[in-house]
Amino acid sequence: MSKLPIGILISGRGSNMQALVNACAADDYPARVALVISNKADAAGLVWAQAKGIATAVIAHGDFPTRETFDAAMTERLEQAGVKLVCLAGFMRLLTPGFVEHWQNRLINIHPSLLPAFKGLHTHEAALKAGVKEHGCTVHLVTAELDSGPILAQASVPVLEGDTPETLAARVLEQEHRIYPEALKTLIETANRPV
Numbered sequence: 001m002s003k004l005p006i007g008i009l010i011s012g013r014g015s016n017m018q019a020l021v022n023a024c025a026a027d028d029y030p031a032r033v034a035l036v037i038s039n040k041a042d043a044a045g046l047v048w049a050q051a052k053g054i055a056t057a058v059i060a061h062g063d064f065p066t067r068e069t070f071d072a073a074m075t076e077r078l079e080q081a082g083v084k085l086v087c088l089a090g091f092m093r094l095l096t097p098g099f100v101e102h103w104q105n106r107l108i109n110i111h112p113s114l115l116p117a118f119k120g121l122h123t124h125e126a127a128l129k130a131g132v133k134e135h136g137c138t139v140h141l142v143t144a145e146l147d148s149g150p151i152l153a154q155a156s157v158p159v160l161e162g163d164t165p166e167t168l169a170a171r172v173l174e175q176e177h178r179i180y181p182e183a184l185k186t187l188i189e190t191a192n193r194p195v
């Protein structure tokens with residue numbers, strides 16, 4: 001089968017990137033990873049991707065005078081690699097409207113909360129503080145407004161007595177690794193697939 005070339009943007013550990021790469025290894029999965037970009041040279045995920053033989057690039061945001069030029073450099077690199085769809089996986093930079101528009105409907109993110117609850121950072125702390133009984137994660141299309149695009153998939157987990165941000169994060173992360181590849185697969189198979 002022909003697989004859609006995807007790009008993955010990371011800034012750190014890259015465990016969601018690993019989940020996507022592992023899913024792509026299956027013959028019947030509709031995507032392949034054409035490029036992993038990190039804005040940080042020391043991102044642990046880069047080492048893992050390189051060991052898997054995946055093309056990687058470091059595009060350091062500090063090397064660019066503006067957000068626009070940084071984002072344009074990423075788009076250029078992604079297009080050079082033939083990327084048709086971009087997955088954000090712990091990418092810790094705000095994207096410009098120009099980047100979001102360029103990749104409109106072809107740019108997805110995983111966020112560690114049940115959106116629209118707990119946008120932004122420190123979601124597990126916020127969930128514990130709010131006293132919610134259910135928490136979780138969301139895969140969504142990226143739009144100009146942070147953590148606000150159309151929802152593609154969600155999974156919830158219980159918040160347990162005695163949870164810390166760390167124990168809760170670990171329970172959510174397990175679900176992230178399950179729903180991110182699933183949501184990507186569904187998106188590719190149901191969307192008007194770019195060629």
Ligand code: GRF
Pocket residue numbers: 010012013014015016017089090091110111112173176
């Ligand atoms: C994940 O919790 C993801 O939902 C959030 O940032 C974290 C990244 O973890 N956007 P990893 O780099 O994928 O391990």
